[in-house]
Each structure stands twice: as structure tokens, then as C-alpha cells.
Amino acid sequence: MSGIISQNVGRPSGLVKAAAAAGGVWTLIKTLTASADSDLSFVDGTDDVTLDATYPIYVFKFINIHAGTHAADFTAGFRDGGSAYDATKTTSTFYAYHNEGDSATGLTYASHDMVQGTGFCQIGGDAMGTDNDQCCSGTMFLFNPSSTTFVKHFMVNMNTLTEADYSVNEYTAGYCNVTAAIDAVQFKFDTGNIDAGKIKLYGIKDS
């Protein structure tokens, strides 16, 4: 790179060489829309999903996830080989809460964390209601899932309107305690279907 191009590296104006896919370093990879689905899965190499070394950081956006069954918890599982979403995980979870009646508020560590567990880990929902307007939304970062050296970190922040009409702002973070690559992630409720909602997968470029 030379001349007027190199002079404009990293700057938002002037003449620059456009990225191959315009729109900044966040690249939309896939959007899945729930319609009474038992789960939504992002599998590398399937249905245009990329979840490999192409990006060092992946971001999932959860938009208006609505449960089909009352008091369900929204969960995630990670695949580290084979077909099962059973990668070993250790997580921490805490949340702030406030009910619509203004009689309960707080900040507390949550018991639905996980230590070396292989089941799905709760990342939100927290006894979500099924009223038509009840849902949860949030973001999950997944770092370097293709690494075969390190464990795989993830961080989630989700807000939920629960069945008891609480606003719950939940933070879940942890790691898949495996050195095998994570090549698929599945989301589902601990009971019942995902009635509606979208999950978007983005990759963040590092060049």
C-alpha cells in the first residue's frame, strides 16, 4: 500500500481502499428467525454459516427472543467435535433486577452458573414469560472459537422481561474448557420452543 491510500489508513474520510465487504469490520454472517423452533443452531459450513478461523471474534445478537413455554430459561450449548453440544464449561452469572411494581430491586450472583458442566448453560430468559410482549434481547461475544491451543471465552449480556414482570439484566461469562475448536453453537430454551425472535451472527475482522 502506498501513496494516497497509505496516507489514509484508519481514517474515515479521504480516499481509502474500501474493505472487500463494505460496512466496517463487523460482518453479518447469518440471521436465523425463530418460528416455534426447538432450537436455533449456527454450524460452521452449513447454510452459509462461518464459525472458524476467518474471524478472531464472533458476536451473536439476540433480538426479541420469545418463549413458547411459560417460565423458560434461554440457554446455549457449544460443539467441540462430533454432533453434540456438550463442550465442558465453567461460567459465572449475576444479574440486576427490578419489578414493575417497584417493590423489588437488587444485584445478586446467580446459582444457575456452571462448573465443568456439559449441559446447556443459561444465558438469559430467567423464567421468561409468554405474554405477547415478553421477550429477551442481548449480545454474546465468543472469542477465537477455532483455537486449538486455548480454552474459548464467551461473555453474554441479556435483558429479560420475566413471567413475574421483572426486568432482569443478566451477565454470564465463562469458557469452554476445551482446546478443540468450537465449530457450532446452539440456542434453545430449557423447556419448550423458541416461539419467535431473531439471532444474528457477526464476525469482527482484525485486519
Next chain:
Amino acid sequence: MSGIVGQNTLGGSGLIKSPEGGGAWNFIKKLTASGDSSLSFVDGTDDVVLDSTYKTYVFTFNNIHAADTSIFTFQANASGGSGFNETITSTMFRAYHIEGSGASGLGYQTSGDQAQGTSYNQIFFQHISTDNDSSGSGILHLFDPSNTTFVKNFIANTMHVNSTGSEGAIHSFSAGYFNTTSAITEIDFKMSSGNIDAGDICLYGISS
């Protein structure tokens, strides 16, 4: 618009005039550690932009691996200053869950904050494991570093594996401000002792 600019309007490649808005992350610089004592981002050096071009900057940390049992930290140098020793007031809280004991909790950590201190500020709360498969990752936002009216706020959200022998998930939340009205033009990352054995730090600017 005419010439090579006009010919490339809406083109995904070639020479175009870049958009000025949209809130997009713009990649600026990637530094990869390999037994380094520190990793520094200095405005105007090695293609680093850390000035008024962007109002918000984001650093991402990917698999930061320590050579010694130590704490991942950062500091800044203001324009015209010398040394990474700006005055910081910060907070630190973390959630944790230990693999072996199952111990868990959430709390403020006074050993991870500063009150008008000039030390390197903790990003990961306390020590990181040096196991081969252990590391830390996360995100740090730095707001309006070129401002010469206000202090410079930062917010970090990270996840790392706790020190060897007590491995577990440590979810750290550090935030604070550089208590200076001088522009911040340099940021330095290092371990509290020993080298950064491996890992990537990327710098992005957010278009406004």
C-alpha cells in the same frame, strides 16, 4: 463526484470515498504478543490512529497469555508527557466461579481499583493462569481521548482463567478515567510482572 471516485460509488472494492457515518467499527491496528514486555499503541506510529479522528476507540483482547502468574494492566501517556503514568481513578468488580472448589461470587474489589493513582490499571482482576490453554479475552472502550476539556473515560469487560491451581472463570468489570484534560495519544498494555507471552490486541475506531 467524478473520476476514480465517482466510478467506484457503491463499489465494494477499489478506490472509493469512505463513508463518514454509520457507527461502524474501523480496524486500525493489530499487535500480536510474542514474549513482549509490553504492547503499545502510539498515535502516528506504525499506522496507529489515536486522535480526534474517532470519538470512541475499542481495544479487543484475544487469548492474552501470561509468561508469569501476573495481572493484565494498562496505562496511558498524554500528549506532551513522558512515561505511562497518567492519574487514574477507577472501579473494579468481578464475578467468579472456581473449577475445583466450586466457590463463586460477585463483589467490588478494592485491590483492583485506583484513587488518583498513577500505576498501571488492572484490566483482568488479579492473576491469570499460565497454563498452556489458559488466557484472557475481552473489550476495552476508550472515549474521546483527544478531548482537551474533559477527563478520559474508559470501560473494560473481560473474561479470563484464574491463576494456576485455582482455575476458574473471572468476569472482570473495570472502569474509570484518566484525570487529565490533556489529550491521550498513547496506550500501553503489560503484565504486572513478566512478559505477555502470546495474544492479540486490536484497536478499532468507531465512526460517528
